[in-house]
Amino acid sequence: MIEVTNQPIDIMEQIKKVESPDAGGIDVFIGTVRNRTRQKNVVALEFEAYEKMAVSELQKIIDTTKEKWPVLKIAVSHAVGRKNIGELAVVIAVSAAHRDAAFQACRYVIDTLKQTVPIWKKEIFDDGEVWVSAHP
Amino acid sequence: MIEVTNQPIDIMEQIKKVESPDAGGIDVFIGTVRNRTRQKNVVALEFEAYEKMAVSELQKIIDTTKEKWPVLKIAVSHAVGRKNIGELAVVIAVSAAHRDAAFQACRYVIDTLKQTVPIWKKEIFDDGEVWVSAHP
Amino acid sequence: MRISILLFGIAKDIIGSKNLEIEVNEECRVNDLKQEILNQYPGFENLKHLAIAVNNEYARGETSIKPSDEIALIPPVSGG
Amino acid sequence: MRISILLFGIAKDIIGSKNLEIEVNEECRVNDLKQEILNQYPGFENLKHLAIAVNNEYARGETSIKPSDEIALIPPVSGG
Numbered sequence: 001m002i003e004v005t006n007q008p009i010d011i012m013e014q015i016k017k018v019e020s021p022d023a024g025g026i027d028v029f030i031g032t033v034r035n036r037t038r039q040k041n042v043v044a045l046e047f048e049a050y051e052k053m054a055v056s057e058l059q060k061i062i063d064t065t066k067e068k069w070p071v072l073k074i075a076v077s078h079a080v081g082r083k084n085i086g087e088l089a090v091v092i093a094v095s096a097a098h099r100d101a102a103f104q105a106c107r108y109v110i111d112t113l114k115q116t117v118p119i120w121k122k123e124i125f126d127d128g129e130v131w132v133s134a135h136p
Numbered sequence: 137m138i139e140v141t142n143q144p145i146d147i148m149e150q151i152k153k154v155e156s157p158d159a160g161g162i163d164v165f166i167g168t169v170r171n172r173t174r175q176k177n178v179v180a181l182e183f184e185a186y187e188k189m190a191v192s193e194l195q196k197i198i199d200t201t202k203e204k205w206p207v208l209k210i211a212v213s214h215a216v217g218r219k220n221i222g223e224l225a226v227v228i229a230v231s232a233a234h235r236d237a238a239f240q241a242c243r244y245v246i247d248t249l250k251q252t253v254p255i256w257k258k259e260i261f262d263d264g265e266v267w268v269s270a271h272p
Numbered sequence: 273m274r275i276s277i278l279l280f281g282i283a284k285d286i287i288g289s290k291n292l293e294i295e296v297n298e299e300c301r302v303n304d305l306k307q308e309i310l311n312q313y314p315g316f317e318n319l320k321h322l323a324i325a326v327n328n329e330y331a332r333g334e335t336s337i338k339p340s341d342e343i344a345l346i347p348p349v350s351g352g
Numbered sequence: 353m354r355i356s357i358l359l360f361g362i363a364k365d366i367i368g369s370k371n372l373e374i375e376v377n378e379e380c381r382v383n384d385l386k387q388e389i390l391n392q393y394p395g396f397e398n399l400k401h402l403a404i405a406v407n408n409e410y411a412r413g414e415t416s417i418k419p420s421d422e423i424a425l426i427p428p429v430s431g432g
Contacts, residue, residue: 012146015147032161102165113432129363133400133429135398169347175309250349251349255352256281257351267282267350269350
């Protein structure tokens with residue numbers, strides 16, 4: 001249920017992974033490449049991952065999430081490589097019997113992913129590039 | 137961006153409606169028909185809507201949501217008719233520049249939809265049927 | 273005057289029809305109509321609550337009703 | 353002993369390579385390695401923080417390092 005991929009992420013494939021007859025709700029978060037950041041025009045993002053560790057950190061997040069909320073299944077797909085405006089950076093799908101757990105768990109996965117998973121994002125502008133969050 | 141339909145809901149169609157180059161995140165809630173409720177096996181759900189009013193109440197929810205959070209686009213599709221286990225009852229997609237607004241707005245839409253939109257759900261069991269929430 | 277009312281969900285089951293025709297006084301407000309319905313169909317007393325929509329909007333009790341209005345009974349909703 | 357370190361993101365740019373070979377004392381802990389890297393490559397001082405992973409896990413400062421370990425520099429992450 002974890003994938004770090006240089007191919008375009010298939011949203012429906014991620015959703016199908018978490019479908020269940022026990023599910024009353026599925027929450028899906030889709031991170032897309034935005035055209036602006038801090039008042040500058042973004043041309044593209046370039047994602048790099050320490051793949052083995054990224055997968056194991058994502059597995060830890062999924063395990064913790066399942067301890068914290070009564071969810072059924074969790075799927076995470078994160079992109080690596082160059083992604084243009086509107087393309088997908090990450091898709092997280094969480095199914096649960098009740099929607100409250102699905103929403104809270106999905107939010108927790110993306111928030112924690114951004115803090116701990118060894119994936120790095122470079123913003124590419126017309127006039128340069130910046131590794132996001134690297135500097136204080 | 138609002139649809140009350142007796143056809144199967146197309147999740148990707150709803151997501152495509154809210155895509156935007158300004159979007160950094162899309163949150164999608166998918167309500168699916170669950171096989172159990174209050175310790176009983178559900179065979180199917182039957183949804184009925186007062187369609188014109190349902191659409192206008194959904195529009196009010198969308199308008200209020202856009203006042204409360206900085207979101208870009210909101211799409212809501214709700215099913216009517218008989219839906220079997222695993223089929224889709226509702227899909228809500230919300231795009232925003234930042235994920236916090238997308239999550240909160242999506243949650244608000246489904247929570248408020250369940251309180252105000254004139255749509256009714258009948259649970260069909262092996263041994264009978266019940267209009268959900270009708271009685272105290 | 274004669275009022276035509278749209279019925280949905282359990283309201284349809286209680287009355288056994290998709291529509292209800294009911295005779296009310298000329299100066300009829302939403303509260304009066306609701307009372308008249310409860311008098312004629314005590315089954316509604318068992319519901320958690322019962323709202324009335326006038327022209328596709330939830331109506332307050334004091335709203336006046338005309339025969340040309342589109343009126344609907346709104347039993348407790350349960351979409352989603 | 354000689355340690356091989358995997359580099360990602362801005363760490364790769366600072367050192368100008370995907371790998372760093374570095375000579376450290378036999379009894380080397382994660383904190384010692386980090387100090388040695390900061391001494392040799394002051395560019396890392398400007399980062400918000402710098403973690404070290406040993407065998408695909410975030411490592412504590414007191415963790416001992418063996419040449420057979422898979423070691424990586426983890427500059428501030430920014431996935432999602």
